[in-house]
Amino acid sequence: MPQLNPTPWCAILIFSWLVFLTIIPPKVLAHTFPNEPTSQSTEKPQTNSWNWPWY
Structure with missing residues (x-):
């Protein structure tokens, strides 16, 4: 058998x-x-809350 x-x-x-x-x-x-990854800043961006009427 080979x-x-x-x-x-x-x-x-x-x-x-x-x-x-x-x-x-x-x-x-x-x-x-x-695309080489870039370092993110440690500061959190300012976010404004949405003021929508839900009725």
């Missing part, structure tokens, strides 16, 4: 993991976000 021979499958597994670990992480880490 599927029980670990020689080619082990080499394919190791080679594919080496490819994944050397090519994909730099591409993912080089990704930049279009």
Whole structure:
């Protein structure tokens, strides 16, 4: 039964993991976000209450 021979499958597994670990992480880490987050001020904005008649 050829599927029980670990020689080619082990080499394919190791080679594919080496490819994944050397090519994909730099591409993912080089990704930049279009909008960088900005820090919010610590002051709370002034909000006016609504004065609606509910009748």
